[in-house]
Amino acid sequence: MKFQKIIPAGVFAALVLLPFLASPFHMDMAIRILILAMLALSLDLLVGHAKMISLGHAAFFGIGAYTVALLADKAGVPPLLALPLSVLTAMTAAFLVGILAVRTRGIYFVLITLAFSQVFYYLIHDSAFTGGSDGIVLMERGSFDLLGLLVVNLDEERDLYFFVLVLTAIVTTLLYLLIHSPFGQIVKGIGLNASRLESVGFDTRRYALVTFVIAGGGAGLAGYLFALHQIFADPTLLSWHMSGQILIMLVLGGSGTLVGPILGALLITLLEEYLGAYTSNWKLILGIVLVLFVLRVRGGVWPWIVRTATARGRRDGKVQP
Amino acid sequence: MDELLVSAFVQVLNGFQLGFLYFMFAIGLSLILGVMGVVNLAHGSFYMLGAYLFYAGLQAGIPPILAVLAALASIVALSAGLEKTIFRSLRNRSHLDQVLLTYGLILIANELITMIWGPTIRSVDVPEVLSGSISIGFGREYPLYRVLVSVIGLTVGVGVWLLLQFTRIGIQVRAGVFDREMTSALGVDVNRVSLLVFGFGIALAAFAGIVAAPILSLYPGMGETILIPAIMVVILGGLGSLKGAFVAGIVVGMVETLGRVTIPELSNVTIYLVVAAILYLRPEGLFGARISK
Amino acid sequence: MSAILTADKLTRRFGGLTAINSVTWSLKKGEIHAVIGPNGAGKTTFLNLLSGVARPNGGTIEINGTRLDGQSAHVFARHGVGRSFQRTNIFDGMTVAENVKTAALVHLGHAFRFVRPFAGYKSLEEEAERALSLVGLLDRRHRLAHTLSYGEQRMLEIAMVLATRPSIVLLDEPMAGIGYDETRHVTQLIAGLKHDHSVVLIEHDLSAVFSLADRLTVLVNGAVAACGSVEEVRADTAVQKAYLGE
Numbered sequence: 001m002k003f004q005k006i007i008p009a010g011v012f013a014a015l016v017l018l019p020f021l022a023s024p025f026h027m028d029m030a031i032r033i034l035i036l037a038m039l040a041l042s043l044d045l046l047v048g049h050a051k052m053i054s055l056g057h058a059a060f061f062g063i064g065a066y067t068v069a070l071l072a073d074k075a076g077v078p079p080l081l082a083l084p085l086s087v088l089t090a091m092t093a094a095f096l097v098g099i100l101a102v103r104t105r106g107i108y109f110v111l112i113t114l115a116f117s118q119v120f121y122y123l124i125h126d127s128a129f130t131g132g133s134d135g136i137v138l139m140e141r142g143s144f145d146l147l148g149l150l151v152v153n154l155d156e157e158r159d160l161y162f163f164v165l166v167l168t169a170i171v172t173t174l175l176y177l178l179i180h181s182p183f184g185q186i187v188k189g190i191g192l193n194a195s196r197l198e199s200v201g202f203d204t205r206r207y208a209l210v211t212f213v214i215a216g217g218g219a220g221l222a223g224y225l226f227a228l229h230q231i232f233a234d235p236t237l238l239s240w241h242m243s244g245q246i247l248i249m250l251v252l253g254g255s256g257t258l259v260g261p262i263l264g265a266l267l268i269t270l271l272e273e274y275l276g277a278y279t280s281n282w283k284l285i286l287g288i289v290l291v292l293f294v295l296r297v298r299g300g301v302w303p304w305i306v307r308t309a310t311a312r313g314r315r316d317g318k319v320q321p
Numbered sequence: 322m323d324e325l326l327v328s329a330f331v332q333v334l335n336g337f338q339l340g341f342l343y344f345m346f347a348i349g350l351s352l353i354l355g356v357m358g359v360v361n362l363a364h365g366s367f368y369m370l371g372a373y374l375f376y377a378g379l380q381a382g383i384p385p386i387l388a389v390l391a392a393l394a395s396i397v398a399l400s401a402g403l404e405k406t407i408f409r410s411l412r413n414r415s416h417l418d419q420v421l422l423t424y425g426l427i428l429i430a431n432e433l434i435t436m437i438w439g440p441t442i443r444s445v446d447v448p449e450v451l452s453g454s455i456s457i458g459f460g461r462e463y464p465l466y467r468v469l470v471s472v473i474g475l476t477v478g479v480g481v482w483l484l485l486q487f488t489r490i491g492i493q494v495r496a497g498v499f500d501r502e503m504t505s506a507l508g509v510d511v512n513r514v515s516l517l518v519f520g521f522g523i524a525l526a527a528f529a530g531i532v533a534a535p536i537l538s539l540y541p542g543m544g545e546t547i548l549i550p551a552i553m554v555v556i557l558g559g560l561g562s563l564k565g566a567f568v569a570g571i572v573v574g575m576v577e578t579l580g581r582v583t584i585p586e587l588s589n590v591t592i593y594l595v596v597a598a599i600l601y602l603r604p605e606g607l608f609g610a611r612i613s614k
Numbered sequence: 615m616s617a618i619l620t621a622d623k624l625t626r627r628f629g630g631l632t633a634i635n636s637v638t639w640s641l642k643k644g645e646i647h648a649v650i651g652p653n654g655a656g657k658t659t660f661l662n663l664l665s666g667v668a669r670p671n672g673g674t675i676e677i678n679g680t681r682l683d684g685q686s687a688h689v690f691a692r693h694g695v696g697r698s699f700q701r702t703n704i705f706d707g708m709t710v711a712e713n714v715k716t717a718a719l720v721h722l723g724h725a726f727r728f729v730r731p732f733a734g735y736k737s738l739e740e741e742a743e744r745a746l747s748l749v750g751l752l753d754r755r756h757r758l759a760h761t762l763s764y765g766e767q768r769m770l771e772i773a774m775v776l777a778t779r780p781s782i783v784l785l786d787e788p789m790a791g792i793g794y795d796e797t798r799h800v801t802q803l804i805a806g807l808k809h810d811h812s813v814v815l816i817e818h819d820l821s822a823v824f825s826l827a828d829r830l831t832v833l834v835n836g837a838v839a840a841c842g843s844v845e846e847v848r849a850d851t852a853v854q855k856a857y858l859g860e
Contacts, residue, residue: 053417100601107360107560110416111552112600115593118549122589182725185716185732192705199665199703200778201691201720210726240549244424251421284432290425294418295407 008259015165019158031161033269034168035225040249040261041175042218047247048255049179050211051191053110055243056097056117060090060216062238064223066124069136069233078142079154083224090220091213093120098212102205114240125235135234138227154228164225171218176258178214187211248290254300263302327459332582333575334457338467338536340574341474346529346547347554347566348481349522355561356494357518359411362423364526364551365544366430371396371527372534372543373434376445385448389531393524400523404516412515427545434541443539470532477525478567485563490517550577553596618643618678618812619664619782625672626659626836633659635836636673641782646804646813648823651833657816658700660833661784664814665697666690677782691720696780700787702767704759710770711755714742717774745777749803765792772803783811789819801826824848 015034019027039061046052067086071077077085097116104112124130141154154160178184186207189197194204227233236242245268253264275282297304346368353361371392378388411419446452447466454462485491493514529547537543554573558565573592580588619641626634633656641647649657662668664675666687675683677693691697705713715732718741719725732738746752749769754762759770768788775783785804789797801822807813817823823830830847832840840846840853847853 047417051415051417053415053420055420100597104600107354107358107416108556110360110420111556114549115553115556115596119590119593119597122593126586126589177731178728180731180733181729182719182722182727182732182735184728185712185719186725188708189705189716192707193703195667195687196703196705196774197716198687199667199691199697199699200717200774201688202725203686203688207725240545244420247417247421248424251417255417281432281436283428284436287425287428287432290428291407291422294414294422294425295410 012169019161024157027157027161029269029273031157031164031229033265034164035222035229036246036249036265036269037262038168038171038225039219039222040246040253040265041172041258042215042222043246044250044255044261045175045178045187045211045218046215047250048257048260049184049187049191050208052208052212053247054101054113054212054215055110055240055247056113056115057215057219057246058240058242059097059117059120059238060094060219061223061226061242061246062124062233062235063093063120064090064220065227065233065237066130066136066223067220068224068227069138070130072138073136079138079140079228080142080144083221086224087217087220090223091217094213094216094219095209098209098216102208102212114243117238117240117243121235121238121240124238131234133235135232138231138233141228141231160229164229167221167225171221172258172262175218179258183207183210248286250300252293252300254302254304257300257302260300260302264300267301323459327457327461330457331461331463332578334463334467334471336575336578337571338470338574339578340571341471342529342533343547343551343554343574344567344570345474345477345532346526347551347558347570348477348563349525350548350551351555351558351561351563351566352494352518352522354555355559357412357515359408360416360419360423361408362420362548363426363430363544364523365546365548366427367396367400367523367526367544368530368533368547369430369434369539369541369544370399371530372445372539373438373443374527375531375534376443376539379445392531393527396527397520397524400520401516404519408519409512409515430544431541438539438541440541445534445539447535466535470536473532477528478563481525482563490514494518550592553592557596557599616643617641620676621664621673622676623673624660624663624670624675624683626656626663626668627671633836634663634670637833637836637838639831639838639841641812641814642829643812644808645828646808646815646826647829647831648815648817648827649831649833650817650820650823651839655833656836657833658786659836661697661786661814661816664690665695665784667697691778691780694781695784696775696778696782697784698768698771698775698786698788700790702764702771704767704770704774706758706760708759709755710746710751710757710759710762711739711742713759713770714745714755714773714777715739718742718745718777720778741777742773745773748776748806749773750799765796768792769796769800772800779810781811783807783813785813785815785817787816787818789817789822797822 015030018030022030039057043054043057046054046057064086067089068079068082071082071085072079097113101109101112101116125133130136141160143151143153143155143159146152152159152163154163179187186197186202186204189202190204190208190211197204223233223237226237249264249268250261251264252267253262254260271286272282275285279285346364350361350364353359353364374392374395375388378391379385383391407422411422447464451466451469453465455465455468457463485495533547550573554566554569557572558567558569572595576592576595577588580591584591617640621637621639624634624637624639625632637660649660651657659668663670666682666685666689670683673683674681677690677695680693682690682693705716708716715735715738718738721737721741722735742755743752746755749772751766751769751773754766759767762770768791772785772788788804789800792800797819804813804815804826815823815826824844827844829842830840830844831838832847832853840850
């Protein structure tokens with residue numbers, strides 16, 4: 001379907017132009033949406049493709065955020081240097097959780113991921129070193145020299161915006177490659193029929209663990225950017241409510257697709273922003289929408305858009321890219 | 322030295338009390354999770370609802386016993402309605418759908434409670450007749466009500482055991498009536514069993530909330546505060562195991578209570594690490610799991 | 615012919631029930647060995663044990679001299695065991711070709727390959743075409759697997775197994791629920807496997823079994839009631855009474 005290539009390209013172009021056309025408020029919101037989109041995409045690898053429902057993904061998000069904040073606060077490490085470290089700590093945490101979690105199936109997996117995210121939540125929440133329930137504030141974001149061509153100053157909102165945009169685009173592209181690679185095929189196989197994969201000769205546990213770690217790394221990067229943007233990190237980032245929010249974004253937008261999670265991040269942010277301005281009980285509406293959505297709707301908003309738009313030209317049995 | 326012993330004894334009693342509370346709450350969760358295979362994150366919301374309805378009853382001047390019965394009756398009716406409309410179809414849906422839908426219910430429940438009673442913390446006084454204390458030696462007194470919680474927990478446990486052992490539904494549940502292969506056989510009305518098991522599990526959660534109300538404070542979101550440790554109890558004890566819920570409930574309650582006084586900074590983390598350690602050795606929990614899905 | 619797979623005193627229990635009771639058995643290289651018996655005799659459990667899907671409570675399994683009992687299914691597969699299931703076990707959401715290509719991925723050794731597109735692997739494409747032609751599904755290869763008929767899905771499953779080029783093929787009731795024409799097709803297919811594979815076949819269709827099998831094992835209540843050539847087993851009066859003469 002050609003339009004499925006055109007729309008994302010168009011969106012990306014619009015995003016590149018956004019800082020020059022929109023207000024600072026909207027640009028700020030766009031940064032938030034991009035970061036959440038990256039977070040949702042990272043979880044979608046697990047939930048949408050491998051069908052491993054993790055209720056503890058926020059832990060890796062928060063760990064990424066706290067890594068950059070702690071390194072800056074305690075060791076004076078410039079935030080930019082902390083990027084690979086944020087991703088690395090998140091992946092390490094994901095590895096530790098994953099080793100145990102991939103030994104479980106079905107309901108147990110959901111519950112264990114929840115349990116372990118709670119470990120990280122409480123470790124951070126109860127410790128003075130990490131600032132307790134108040135969290136840690138980032139003093140400055142820093143700047144860097146881009147190949148001697150120009151200086152990117154992340155304390156300038158516009159520069160930060162492009163930094164986030166480029167990273168999100170890179171992550172999305174990497175995810176696209178991953179899903180279409182042999183590894184991605186195994187991941188999809190795990191989601192569709194793990195026992196078949198085992199019988200054919202693949203140690204699904206090992207592949208599940210690697211998937212889990214990659215997803216954790218993605219979340220860590222999103223957490224890094226979040227801390228950079230909000231210039232603080234606090235324990236709520238690791239709460240299971242946060243994990244729930246990511247899942248909601250995924251499913252509303254459409255899991256198992258690349259556009260879905262991004263769309264979901266957009267929808268939830270808009271919902272929170274505009275519905276929240278209207279009533280402080282907007283979560284009630286979100287809850288009702290969620291219940292009705294699960295009961296009535298199959299798939300998400302993006303699959304619905306694709307279905308509606310291709311209703312005429314659909315041929316039987318053809319796969320969609 | 323004696324002082325220390327008595328203080329320790331008090332903490333052990335507290336541990337049991339919390340453990341029995343977890344046990345009561347976890348039975349329903351274990352049944353719904355382990356036997357029906359439904360991830361019900363909203364289990365804590367019924368706990369919260371039970372506590373608040375009891376509170377509302379007392380505020381309206383209804384005598385405690387009647388307030389308890391009224392709260393339970395309303396929640397049983399509510400759960401029956403929910404089972405027919407929502408939870409019945411949830412049995413056949415993916416875990417993702419279950420997680421999301423019940424998470425949505427949590428949001429709805431918390432907001433409704435906030436809208437009706439506000440976000441501030443409420444408390445319920447221990448009913449007059451139960452507000453005494455008993456002497457536990459060395460001049461120390463221990464609240465009667467807290468002992469009662471343990472007694473109630475034990476009674477509930479025995480009651481559930483009897484139900485599972487000797488009623489037809491109980492036998493069907495233990496025989497795996499919700500397992501996919503068995504559903505088609507034997508002419509069992511699975512929907513009716515589902516309704517009863519679900520309603521019963523929810524009622525237990527609400528009852529736990531009522532019992533806990535005079536000891537713990539009431540606030541929107543209190544359901545999630547107990548849900549997470551209860552999930553640990555269920556994992557530890559094995560899904561669907563009554564014995565497991567009992568032993569694990571006491572263990573979790575004890576670890577949490579004793580941990581809070583000995584290593585306060587690590588107390589919250591400890592139980593999760595204990596769970597991790599045990600699960601590493603026995604992935605099916607202490608008493609083995611009956612995984613329906 | 616030497617034994618490619620041997621099982622010694624293989625036992626499998628489910629709670630109080632002994633599904634496979636101290637079975638000693640072997641598969642000769644290049645033969646088609648059918649396993650028959652009444653329902654509940656433990657045939658599928660037996661296959662589960664031979665493919666690592668189930669772990670034995672006692673006894674050993676050796677494939678080409680290597681002890682494999684206690685290992686997981688993927689280890690068995692890497693030692694040359696291919697298994698088709700009683701309930702069709704395919705990747706519903708993928709196309710027919712993708713199903714087989716995914717199975718064929720094992721030939722790459724490992725799938726920790728993250729960049730080059732899966733669709734670009736010519737070797738997998740060829741392997742899939744070979745397997746699909748064998749089962750007669752080549753013209754269906756772009757269809758989504760769940761749009762196939764029941765019989766076609768059974769064939770897809772066999773194609774997936776064959777794509778891994780197993781030395782031992784375990785077939786669990788491949789002809790169950792398919793029509794007459796397809797049964798003939800499957801019978802020819804299985805007969806053709808003799809050259810490069812050793813086959814264990816569970817089937818209820820006795821005429822197919824008698825025409826295909828080199829050797830026959832009758833499993834009753836988890837134990838071997840008879841084992842030998844088709845003539846020998848058919849002549850065994852005890853077996854006749856217990857199973858064949860129904």
